[in-house]
Amino acid sequence: MVAVALALPPGLDEAVARDLERHGHTVVARCDDVAELTDAIGSRIAIATAGPVSRIDAAIVTADRRMLTVDLLAACDAAGVRVVAIVATDAHRRHAASVGLLETVDADAPFSVVERMLTGLPSVPPRESRPARGRVVAVWGPAGSPGRTALAISIAAELAAAGSTVALADVDTHSASIAPSLGLLDESPGFAAACRLAGAGSLTVPELERIGQRYLTGHGSFWVLTGLGRPSRWPELSGDRVTATLEACRDWVDVTVVDTASSLEDDEEISSDLFAPRRNAATVSALRSADRIVAVGAADPVGLSRFLRSHADLLEVVDTAHIDVVVNRVRMSAVGLNPAAHVEQTLRRFGGIVPTALVPDDRHAFDTAVLEGRTVRDTAPKSSARVAIQRFVEATLVPEGRPTTRRARRAQRARR
Numbered sequence: 527m528v529a530v531a532l533a534l535p536p537g538l539d540e541a542v543a544r545d546l547e548r549h550g551h552t553v554v555a556r557c558d559d560v561a562e563l564t565d566a567i568g569s570r571i572a573i574a575t576a577g578p579v580s581r582i583d584a585a586i587v588t589a590d591r592r593m594l595t596v597d598l599l600a601a602c603d604a605a606g607v608r609v610v611a612i613v614a615t616d617a618h619r620r621h622a623a624s625v626g627l628l629e630t631v632d633a634d635a636p637f638s639v640v641e642r643m644l645t646g647l648p649s650v651p652p653r654e655s656r657p658a659r660g661r662v663v664a665v666w667g668p669a670g671s672p673g674r675t676a677l678a679i680s681i682a683a684e685l686a687a688a689g690s691t692v693a694l695a696d697v698d699t700h701s702a703s704i705a706p707s708l709g710l711l712d713e714s715p716g717f718a719a720a721c722r723l724a725g726a727g728s729l730t731v732p733e734l735e736r737i738g739q740r741y742l743t744g745h746g747s748f749w750v751l752t753g754l755g756r757p758s759r760w761p762e763l764s765g766d767r768v769t770a771t772l773e774a775c776r777d778w779v780d781v782t783v784v785d786t787a788s789s790l791e792d793d794e795e796i797s798s799d800l801f802a803p804r805r806n807a808a809t810v811s812a813l814r815s816a817d818r819i820v821a822v823g824a825a826d827p828v829g830l831s832r833f834l835r836s837h838a839d840l841l842e843v844v845d846t847a848h849i850d851v852v853v854n855r856v857r858m859s860a861v862g863l864n865p866a867a868h869v870e871q872t873l874r875r876f877g878g879i880v881p882t883a884l885v886p887d888d889r890h891a892f893d894t895a896v897l898e899g900r901t902v903r904d905t906a907p908k909s910s911a912r913v914a915i916q917r918f919v920e921a922t923l924v925p926e927g928r929p930t931t932r933r934a935r936r937a938q939r940a941r942r
Contacts, residue, residue, distance in 0.1 A: 709899020
């Protein structure tokens, strides 16, 4: 039995209430506006015909701008209440997507669809569990645009081309940019929706496939969980939810590549409320959940200085055993003759760091990729930067025993 609060137009309200009671559920509140529904959810106590109840499990609301608001979703998230929106028009559907709610049902859909949404059951039969859990690779770098997002996209593309099933997740709470970089819609942030389901304990593999968008290419497609379209929505990505979402992704794909923000500072030091949400908790939780961390820095005097200082903060957050250092945009014009040697010497001398990979500067290749909304592997496969990233991925991130060359993959497929 599910205790449901309703906020629907009069005719639809009565029809849904009859269906709920006929199938053994309880209508605990019937609200006329968003303020009344928010108060009922906040107090977690409503009065119904069946008497007082101590909980509200779900809310069915109309996807109207005046009823379905960001504040209502925040109140439902805080109380652990699942939200299902009834859409009657295309405007309703667009509005639900703009606030990040993917649990929508057409007004003329059968009640079985509504019930599956309320109970959190998948709309399709669940797949068999994976024999081995997937891995999480987090891409981090200091402030100053060292190329975190571009590297995360390239890593996801190379892993998918090598034969792994891959999901690319945007966990940046300051400036999410994966969706525009790949030409994907970001009206409905996929990772925030996954976090909301994880907070309610109903995040499953079918739900992830419903939420995720697919980047399609002949070289190896991968899933994308887009980031927040508005940075002000960062409280939706709490530390516990991010951890739970990444754990669910392990049962979904072979590798989850996570693009994180740069800031690692402890929010408790700048906040008087010890129980308030932390903006940097998403980054810290993603880094601590990762099996490997790719720390990227820019190959110029300012970029190297920023990386060395921030790398010390990173070592206080995570273990050093699974950090791979990648220096991006290595060029002679910024560090002088023999730039690779200068970069390696600087990192070794001032930080005791041995870089795992050095990526040459190829601004034209990455500019073309962003312009076309595609990966560098698709737009400039012979780019020196792309080749360096491919070698790094094959040497450190491709699972052992998986063929990486085209001939080896063809032979493996033939054996299967």
